[in-house]
Amino acid sequence: MAGPGGGSSDVQWCFSQVKGAIDDDVAEADIISTVEFNHTGELLATGDKGGRVVIFQQEPESKNQPQCRGEYNVYSTFQSHEPEFDYLKSLEIEEKINKIRWLPQKNAAQFLLSTNDKTIKLWKISERDKRPEGYNLKEEDGRYRDPNTVTSLRVPVFRPMDLMVEASPRRVFANAHTYHINSISVNSDCETYLSADDLRINLWHLEITDRSFNIVDIKPANMEELTEVITAAEFHPNQCNTFVYSSSKGTIRMCDMRASALCDKHAKLFEEPEDPNNRSFFSEIISSISDVKFSHSGRYMMTRDYLSVKIWDLNMETRPVETYQVHEYLRSKLCSLYENDCIFDKFECCWNGNDSVVMTGSYNNFFRMFDRGYRQDMTLEASRENSKPRSVLKPRKVSTGGKRKKDEISVDSLDFNKKILHTAWHPLDNIIAVATTNNLYIFQEKLN
Amino acid sequence: MISTMECSVDAQSLISISLMKIHNSRTQRGGIKLHKNLLVSYVLRNARQVYIKEKYAEIYRMQQYEEVMTVCNEIQELNPLDLDAEDADEEEQSRAACCGEEGSVCGAALQRGAAQPAALCRTGSAVSGGCCPLEDGAKDPEPSYYRSCCMEAPPAAPCDPFSAGSGAHCNKTTVLDLDTHVVTTVENGYLHQDCCCGQGAQSAAKKRKVEFGCCVSDVDEVPDFTRKRAKREDCAFSDYTDTSNISNLISIFGSGFSGLLSRQADLEQICSKQALASLGAWTRAIVAF
Numbered sequence: 001m002a003g004p005g006g007g008s009s010d011v012q013w014c015f016s017q018v019k020g021a022i023d024d025d026v027a028e029a030d031i032i033s034t035v036e037f038n039h040t041g042e043l044l045a046t047g048d049k050g051g052r053v054v055i056f057q058q059e060p061e062s063k064n065q066p067q068c069r070g071e072y073n074v075y076s077t078f079q080s081h082e083p084e085f086d087y088l089k090s091l092e093i094e095e096k097i098n099k100i101r102w103l104p105q106k107n108a109a110q111f112l113l114s115t116n117d118k119t120i121k122l123w124k125i126s127e128r129d130k131r132p133e134g135y136n137l138k139e140e141d142g143r144y145r146d147p148n149t150v151t152s153l154r155v156p157v158f159r160p161m162d163l164m165v166e167a168s169p170r171r172v173f174a175n176a177h178t179y180h181i182n183s184i185s186v187n188s189d190c191e192t193y194l195s196a197d198d199l200r201i202n203l204w205h206l207e208i209t210d211r212s213f214n215i216v217d218i219k220p221a222n223m224e225e226l227t228e229v230i231t232a233a234e235f236h237p238n239q240c241n242t243f244v245y246s247s248s249k250g251t252i253r254m255c256d257m258r259a260s261a262l263c264d265k266h267a268k269l270f271e272e273p274e275d276p277n278n279r280s281f282f283s284e285i286i287s288s289i290s291d292v293k294f295s296h297s298g299r300y301m302m303t304r305d306y307l308s309v310k311i312w313d314l315n316m317e318t319r320p321v322e323t324y325q326v327h328e329y330l331r332s333k334l335c336s337l338y339e340n341d342c343i344f345d346k347f348e349c350c351w352n353g354n355d356s357v358v359m360t361g362s363y364n365n366f367f368r369m370f371d372r373g374y375r376q377d378m379t380l381e382a383s384r385e386n387s388k389p390r391s392v393l394k395p396r397k398v399s400t401g402g403k404r405k406k407d408e409i410s411v412d413s414l415d416f417n418k419k420i421l422h423t424a425w426h427p428l429d430n431i432i433a434v435a436t437t438n439n440l441y442i443f444q445e446k447l448n
Numbered sequence: 449m450i451s452t453m454e455c456s457v458d459a460q461s462l463i464s465i466s467l468m469k470i471h472n473s474r475t476q477r478g479g480i481k482l483h484k485n486l487l488v489s490y491v492l493r494n495a496r497q498v499y500i501k502e503k504y505a506e507i508y509r510m511q512q513y514e515e516v517m518t519v520c521n522e523i524q525e526l527n528p529l530d531l532d533a534e535d536a537d538e539e540e541q542s543r544a545a546c547c548g549e550e551g552s553v554c555g556a557a558l559q560r561g562a563a564q565p566a567a568l569c570r571t572g573s574a575v576s577g578g579c580c581p582l583e584d585g586a587k588d589p590e591p592s593y594y595r596s597c598c599m600e601a602p603p604a605a606p607c608d609p610f611s612a613g614s615g616a617h618c619n620k621t622t623v624l625d626l627d628t629h630v631v632t633t634v635e636n637g638y639l640h641q642d643c644c645c646g647q648g649a650q651s652a653a654k655k656r657k658v659e660f661g662c663c664v665s666d667v668d669e670v671p672d673f674t675r676k677r678a679k680r681e682d683c684a685f686s687d688y689t690d691t692s693n694i695s696n697l698i699s700i701f702g703s704g705f706s707g708l709l710s711r712q713a714d715l716e717q718i719c720s721k722q723a724l725a726s727l728g729a730w731t732r733a734i735v736a737f
Contacts, residue, residue: 094478117478179482198482229483248483281462281498284490288483338491339465344484 011430012446013393015386017071019046019056020439022384032435034422038102038110041426044072044433045112046440047097051081053114053167055125069431069444076125078167081116093118099184101193103206111170113193117180120195122171122206130158176202176212183233189240196233196245203257215263216245216255231289231346238298242267246303250274250287252312270301270312272319282334282343290346295355296427302358304349307331309360309370324370324377327362329400329411342416350425361420364409365436366396382420382434382441392446459499466492 021030029050036045044056057075084093094117103111109126134156137145179198186193194215195202201216216233220226228249236242244254253266274283286306294301300321303310307328310320326347330337337343342363349360361367362379370377379396386393399408422435430445469488473480 089479091479092477096478180478226486229486231483248486281459281491281494283494285487288487335462338462341469344487 013380013430013432013443014390014446015388015393015441016390016431016444017442018384018387018439019054019072019074019442026438030438032422032438032440033096033098034100035424035433035435035440036100036102036112037424037426037433038112039104039427041428041431043075043102043110044424044442045100045102046435047080047100047114048438049094049096051079051083051095051097051116053078053080053097053100053112053123055165055167069429069447072442076165076167078123080114080121080123081119084118086118098181101184101186103186104190106190113184113186115181115184115195118174118177120173120181120184120204121169122173123167124170125165125167128164128166129161131161132156133159171206171209173204173209173212176204179229182231185234185243187235187240188238192240194233194235194243196230198229201230201233201243201245201263213261215257215261217262217264232292234292234294234301236298237294237296244292244294244301246289246292248288249284250289250305252289252292252301252303254314268314268317270317270320272310278331280334282338285338285343286334291348293349293351295351296353297355300355302349302351304347304360306343306345306347309349309358311358311372322372324358324368326360326368327398329398330363333411337416340416342419345419345421347420348422350423352425352430353428359423359425359432361423361434363416363419364414365418365420366398367420367423367434380443382436382439382443390446393443459495459502462495463492463499466495 020032021027027050029048029052031049032046033049034045034047037043038045042058044058046054046056048054053076054074055076056072058072059070061070080097081095083095085091086093096116097114098117099113099115101113103113103122105111109124112123112125114121114123133140134154136150136153136156137147139145173195177195177197177200179200181195181197183196184193185196191207192203192205195204195212196216199217199219200214202212203215204212216230218228218230228247228251231246231248233243233245236244241257242254243257244252246252250271252270254268254270255263256267257263259265259267274287289303289305291304292301299314301312301314303312303320304326307330308326309324311322311324313321334343347361349358351358356373357369357371359367359369365382366379367382368377368379379398380393381396397405397408398414399405399410404410418436420434420436424433426432432443434441434443466488470485470492473485473488
């Protein structure tokens, strides 16, 4: 029954690889801040708090081990952003990479967009495996020859060399955002993309860096009237005129760029009424949406708030069609989570290749999968203890009642410093990348 | 409304935690995070609503008790000739009760000569008009307004508001909010608003000098009274945070913060716009920082 990206009831997950330092002392710069597969799944990019981007490439499947899909090895590493200082506002601009988005491949080179709080950059990643040799006026090491010593001429030829992967910044899109950028999204037209900060969304052309169009502006005339901010934005996967943005109030607005230049008036507003029984001091915080993702089909979208994942049908605005509780047992712990700032954690979510399963992270290095078809959910853990090659991951359980069964973990023993905020699912296969604080785990479906 | 049963945190500690978070965000790397501070301000608003509700309920209970006791005393000592004196006594007692209540809370506020105002407050009779009892015409547990409980200087020596440190009782800092045109005075550890207490003649409170556009004996301007009442409450919660940084924050955010309060459903409708507007005062101030 299990095909690629099939129901999780059939799929068993195995450990494949872990990347990153082993020691428990985590350097802040090594904290992973974003994870993204490219459109074929061959490349996997990570960004960290130190402003670096590391790209892994999947090895081709070897004939020796047909049961295993190829491993991911480091392909390229580069410093994308550096810390900056805004002298006018006396503000330091962090170099942390907030988001990476791949462009669809058009030629031999790969392109990705990476962004920190203020600046977006377009990077070209290209391979070089040949180099010209046999220059007349240059030695092999690059020194210039004295022309008088040249007695004969030859034509330089390309000779193979060790593969070199170069990353070069092709465009820098700067000075367009007053507030902190939280999202970038490439349009299906492959020519434009959007960038969103707390109050505004800008539309860019990939070729033009000195101009961007503001398409959403929710900044009130009087900042005293501010009640919500933009938390995430994404273009529709197929319709180049449609995008959505989520807010800190738990609403999602869908906009059509054909309607007007400034899309302040939404075409659709997705909002679920709050349950008055659940009202608490922290209702506003836990209803804030931290991530929004369209399904690959474009029919649905998924939102993540602090305690749940919701699937919305784009044709129905009044309520989500599915709601999955990620860690409902935390509802009674909200005050402690507020004190230690964990309640502000922004969890991301992702779809599998055929939109049948969704995944998101939790605490204690747990991550959760929800099978939409079979209505089953699974909790797995990314830990060094379960890191034997091809060892099957055992489902975990958090005990919520008084009696704790064997192998269950009580809520009080969860480690809230170990959080999985960023996860990614291979677009075609059952391969997932899960980022703990400073390690990247890759799990694969067990193939028989 | 908000369920306080979810955990054992109380509103007061939530308020202080939230203020510390806002304060710390000013020195965070990468600049102030607008989203996070907005969420913290919502928690602050919710906690204040609960705290003030509890406070009013407590004060009302105290006042009910006092009134019952007074009636009992009256019955015992019924003498038509002493009615006026008793009224005054009644007022003094309820004022003292109020002051005792408020003084114990306000007195510890802001760590500026805290002990002195508290002592002044508790003597009750020594105060000619600073503290005012809850006006409670309809025995409504949540009266529609509340006079600011301001400690003033002993009546013999009215303070010049602009002379700082002119006496043990007079230590005022005046802050003018340019947006709302409300004058805020921090005096001897009290945070209060210069406004008139023009509601009825029952109170012996002196009319404060109004400088900019604050309402003057206008009962219809409920939002302003709400704001004044809320302003007085500002000093109530701050005894739990005893850094002068927090007191600075309160005085800076005071006028905007007061708009976060909305006590009744009908008042909420009136105040909601202001509540929302004032919520942004945090943001404005945060962004400004």
